[in-house]
Amino acid sequence: MTKSLAFFLPHHSNNHKAHAIKAPAIFSYIIFLILLQISLRVFSIPGSHILGVSTSISTSDIINLTNERRISQGVRPVMENALLNAAAAAKAKDMLTQNYWAHFAPDGKTPWGFISQTGYKYSVAGENLARDFDSSSAVVVAWMNSPSHKQNLLDNSFTEIGVAVTEGNLNGVNGSLVVQMFATPANLPSAAEEVKPAEVPAEVSAIPSSTASGALAASSNDSAQTPPQTSNVSDGSQVDSNYPLNPYMIIKVASLAISSLLVLLILIDIFYIRRNRINRALHHSFAHMFVFSLFAVVIVLIGSGSIL
Amino acid sequence: MLFFAMGLTFGSIFAFQANPVTQFFITVVFAIFYFFWGVIHYFALTKRHPHIMLEYLGLSFLIVVIAYLMFISR
Numbered sequence: 001m002t003k004s005l006a007f008f009l010p011h012h013s014n015n016h017k018a019h020a021i022k023a024p025a026i027f028s029y030i031i032f033l034i035l036l037q038i039s040l041r042v043f044s045i046p047g048s049h050i051l052g053v054s055t056s057i058s059t060s061d062i063i064n065l066t067n068e069r070r071i072s073q074g075v076r077p078v079m080e081n082a083l084l085n086a087a088a089a090a091k092a093k094d095m096l097t098q099n100y101w102a103h104f105a106p107d108g109k110t111p112w113g114f115i116s117q118t119g120y121k122y123s124v125a126g127e128n129l130a131r132d133f134d135s136s137s138a139v140v141v142a143w144m145n146s147p148s149h150k151q152n153l154l155d156n157s158f159t160e161i162g163v164a165v166t167e168g169n170l171n172g173v174n175g176s177l178v179v180q181m182f183a184t185p186a187n188l189p190s191a192a193e194e195v196k197p198a199e200v201p202a203e204v205s206a207i208p209s210s211t212a213s214g215a216l217a218a219s220s221n222d223s224a225q226t227p228p229q230t231s232n233v234s235d236g237s238q239v240d241s242n243y244p245l246n247p248y249m250i251i252k253v254a255s256l257a258i259s260s261l262l263v264l265l266i267l268i269d270i271f272y273i274r275r276n277r278i279n280r281a282l283h284h285s286f287a288h289m290f291v292f293s294l295f296a297v298v299i300v301l302i303g304s305g306s307i308l
Numbered sequence: 309m310l311f312f313a314m315g316l317t318f319g320s321i322f323a324f325q326a327n328p329v330t331q332f333f334i335t336v337v338f339a340i341f342y343f344f345w346g347v348i349h350y351f352a353l354t355k356r357h358p359h360i361m362l363e364y365l366g367l368s369f370l371i372v373v374i375a376y377l378m379f380i381s382r
Contacts (some may be wrong), residue, residue, distance in 0.1 A: 023359060026366035030373050037377050248381040255374040262367075284349070284360070288367060291342060295371060302331065302378065 008265060010272040021265050021288075029258050036254055040247040057178060059085070059163040061136035064159065066153060066180070069144060075156050078182065083120040084162020088179040090114045091127070095177060096168035101131070114181075121186040126152040130178040131170070139178055151298070159183035252299060259296040263289055335375035343368035 006014040007025075019025055065076035091114045100106050111127045128149055130139045143149040152158075160183050167176040266289040272278075273285070346364025350357070 023366045026363070026370055030366070030370050033370075033373055033377055037381070040381075088335065225379040247377070251374075251377045251381045258370070259374075284346070284364075287345070288363075291367070291371075295374070299374070299378070 002249040008268075010269055014276050014292045016272070016276070018265050018269060021262060021269060025195060033251070033254060033258070037247075037251060040250060049097070055166055057133065057139060057176070059138045059165055061110070062139060062163045062165075062178065063161055067138055069140065070154055073154050075154050076159070078158055078161040081120070081160040081162050083118040084115065084160055084181045084183055085164060086118045086162070087114040087120065088127075088162045088164035088181045089166065090117065090128040091129075091181070092164045092166040092177045092179045095129075095179075096166065096170060099163070099170060101170060103129075111181075115183055120183060122183040123186050124155075124157045124182075126155065126158060126182040128152055128178075128182075130180075131176060133178070153181065154181060157184055159184045251300075256296055256299045259292045259299060262292045263296060330377075332375050332379045336372055339368040339371040339375075342371070 003013075005011060007019045009018055010016045011018075063078075063080055065285070070077050091111065094105055094109065094114070095101065097105065098105055103111055112125050115122055115125050128143055129144065133139045133142065140153075143153050160185075162181045164179045165176065166179075170177070266285050270285045270289070343364050346361050346368075352362045
């Protein structure tokens with residue numbers, strides 16, 4: 001009992017410093033994390049070729065969450081469209097192939113070009129992109145927190161949606177992409193009635209053009225020549241909800257737990273040293289506590305993705 | 309104070325920097341500074357407690373390992 005206490009708490013048997021914050025223990029945390037990572041790699045080998053093995057985003061979740069937000073705001077829900085799904089997938093593939101993270105491809109391809117390529121005739125179209133998020137809800141929350149992306153998400157002009165989730169190497173970093181495309185068929189009135197018969201009137205109107213955050217919006221009521229477009233790009237990760245383990249989240253939680261444990265034990269150490277007026281030749285408890293408190297915050301923040 | 313300022317800068321950059329490669333690079337640089345902070349104290353204040361350096365080395369290494377594992381797991 002005393003031994004276990006001495007591991008976590010300052011005590012005369014451990015020279016008034018918990019073993020858990022001494023160098024040997026710190027190196028054991030490192031070994032633990034490395035072994036944990038190796039274990040996750042070994043056990044995830046069968047699924048390592050599966051999209052989203054390290055994330056938890058699914059197209060159905062994105063669509064459902066989008067519709068939940070729309071309904072809660074009094075906007076009609078959007079219906080999934082196979083052509084828009086294909087357009088979203090093509091955009092994601094193109095971004096990975098050409099290695100760009102932007103609304104417009106380096107070769108001049110426009111966001112709405114992918115929609116037109118599938119044969120989908122639209123009157124209004126929009127696009128949201130995301131990358132490196134942990135979950136579907138995180139992606140949608142990030143979009144909702146960005147006025148320009150939120151505008152697309154809650155735009156009553158849109159009646160259909162397509163989502164693609166893909167994974168690959170972008171700018172030298174392995175990651176995943178979420179592409180969300182909104183559109184309204186050119187024959188809007190009938191389509192709109194089908195999608196949502198009720199309160200919200202179908203309307204096709206010009207969407208405000210690009211904003212500083214990177215969101216673009218437009219409508220094309222006449223021809224497909226120069227259709228104004230809507231594009232939002234944000235950053236998020238992918239999901240395979242069938243995969244039981246999310247290696248990234250496990251590492252994140254383990255790292256956060258170790259950092260928090262260190263902060264807690266150092267706090268106890270500071271309290272103990274002060275209360276018992278113990279003199280140490282050198283003790284940098286405040287510095288360590290500050291660093292690991294900061295690090296814990298960073299661990300929480302990291303991976304939340306970003307929005308263009 | 310210098311160290312606290314560095315930490316705050318590190319945290320701020322991290323909070324607003326989305327590129328994982330840059331984040332990892334910043335973490336490594338910060339960890340190296342953190343380790344040398346301990347080395348400086350060892351040589352400047354007393355040379356009788358090398359465990360201080362070992363402690364800083366361990367914590368710095370822990371920071372780098374966590375950053376690296378999170379980076380490759382993304």
